[in-house]
Amino acid sequence: MQIIKAILFFGSVIIFIFKLMKMLFAPMKQIFVFAAVFLLAVNVVYGQNGWITHKMDDRVSVKLPGKPTWIQAGTDSLKDKDGLIYFAILVDFVKIDDIDSATFAKYLPTQEMATSLKTGMLSKIANSNFGDVKIDRWMGHYRYTAEGENAEMKLKFYTYMVIIGTKMYGLTVVVPDGKSPKGKDDFFASLTFH
Numbered sequence: 001m002q003i004i005k006a007i008l009f010f011g012s013v014i015i016f017i018f019k020l021m022k023m024l025f026a027p028m029k030q031i032f033v034f035a036a037v038f039l040l041a042v043n044v045v046y047g048q049n050g051w052i053t054h055k056m057d058d059r060v061s062v063k064l065p066g067k068p069t070w071i072q073a074g075t076d077s078l079k080d081k082d083g084l085i086y087f088a089i090l091v092d093f094v095k096i097d098d099i100d101s102a103t104f105a106k107y108l109p110t111q112e113m114a115t116s117l118k119t120g121m122l123s124k125i126a127n128s129n130f131g132d133v134k135i136d137r138w139m140g141h142y143r144y145t146a147e148g149e150n151a152e153m154k155l156k157f158y159t160y161m162v163i164i165g166t167k168m169y170g171l172t173v174v175v176p177d178g179k180s181p182k183g184k185d186d187f188f189a190s191l192t193f194h
Contacts, residue, residue, distance in 0.1 A: 056090050060162075063190035064088070065183065082093075084183050088152070089170035094178065094188050101166050108142045108163055109135060117144055120157065127152050130159075138162050140192055160188040 015134040034097055047153040051063040054076065068076035073088040093104055107113050114133035121130055130148035137143060141164050154177035171191065173184035 026071055051190070055090060056169055057167070059194055060090075061192050061194065062088050062171060062187065064167075064187065080183060082179055082183070084177045084179060084181070085174040086183070086187055087170070087172040087174075089168075089172065091168045091170065092166055093168065094166040099166075104166055111135075113142075114144060117161065118146060119155075121148065123135065125150065125157065126168065128157065130157070138191075141193075158184045158188075159189070162191065164193065 004177050030069045042107065045068050049063050052067060054064050054068055055061045063098065064078050065080045066077040066078050068086070068088060071077050071087075074092075076088045078086045080086070088119050093099060094101065094189075114135050122128060125148070128150040130146050133144050133146045135142060135144055141162050144159075144161040144163075146159045148159070151156070156175045156177075158173045158175070159170065160172075160179060161168055163169075171188055173181065173187060175181045175184070
């Protein structure tokens, strides 16, 4: 019932804002502002109820369906009630590889970087397969996404990585066979840059 009330409320707010935009802005700006307001409304209505904010560091946070457990430096994990396992991983490449940031920045948009990330994932998860790592942008930063599986263990992996400066913020969801991966979309969409 509350969701229906929230949808009706946001619907009326969107109509009001659209009418206001029509008076104030040119047609292309109307479309852009309407889309932004609509996405905000959908996020509020379908937001992660009960999810908590987890700070990965002072610049980035993510929401999880509960309080994560510290695994090791830079890695936190949580298993939800449906058996999905969420990982929030922070890696500073300068500390690991002692590479200068200018050289590293040139490497980010390359297929070589995507291949290195895939090789790194495969080395950590034995007997698994990963598809190609896709490269695009998130808030002006390079984003890498990949999906994989371990047929023997009957698991699927979904990985979402963003590199800001020399730090990689990696989000991974491990989904057991027969379970819905729907929580991964909320998890990935909750990544916030402060």
